Amino acid sequence: MPLYKNCRLRTGRFSQRGGIYLLTAVVKHRTPLFRDFELGRCVVREMMNAQRWNQAQSLAWVVMPDHLHWLMQLEDASLESLMRQVKSRSSKAINERCARTGQLWQAGFHDRALRQEEDLLASARYIVANPLRAGLVKRVGDYPLWDAIWLQGYQASSSTPRP
Template sequence: MPRRSRSLEPGNYYHLYNRGNNRQNLFFERNNYLYFLKQFRYYVAEETVHVIAYCLMPNHYHILIYLRDDSLSAAMHRFTMSYTNAINRRYQRCGSLFQGRFQTLHVDNDRYLLHLTRYIHLNPVQAGFVEKPEDWEFSSYHEYVGIRRGTLPKLKYISEQISTPAEYRQFMKSSDKSPLHSIQHLLFE
């Protein structure tokens, strides 16, 4: 595959996303979601990024990160190969699982960062899988509102704007969704 045309610079925020090849599922059962997160933590999050928010959907994922060093592309390659190989072995399939390389959007201000967390956490609601974001197990929303004490998402990156679970719940219900128009194209069918 060709190299990424723009460089990813440490010290910046990025929205990572990708979907299944030919829009097929990436996850086939609950354990696949858990394994994906475990492998992402091992290959990518431990050294390369801080995860700010994430949501795993049946055929795609969204991960909002703070980039700590310049090895993201290599780490993501190792991660996606590991996950693909495991899924291919488990389900006796072969070939690509992901639709090419992961995609990135640079997040250039705190307001956009905060609104992007809402977009990510509302993804299963928008897709009609659940009525409320807390009903979707495979997102960091649970950490944001104090339902779960997971260690993958680092909430400190939004704590200057929203400091308590109650404030985040209120933010999720607010009608100010103005920055979301710039990311609507990310909705996967």
């Protein structure tokens, strides 16, 4: 018998202020919408809005063609409200931009709390290397939809816009 019912990935999810989490959200039917850079930027804007509104501090993230990985420190929000907002607002922006309607993201999201003793830099490297492992680029710096706080001010190439 499955542990999760009705597309909920986990019941009893705990949101700890100051906790560090790796969040993953997937596009419905794994449609690779974010191959379009501008649509991926809609998701990035909403993650940055969450930071501006003191809901989460982004540590590292990558927007892949059909999913998102986000390493963040939770501030003034719950995991559910944070992801609901990011997914809802990015869906609205993308639907308006593409003149489409309907659900963009799969229901729910996956979260993993990182313990203090875990190496955050290693987790961030794993996240930002995702496009390399997926065969989308030959160098991490060639993929445009990623960032990590350890690289603030770094620009992989002059043609790659950084958020």
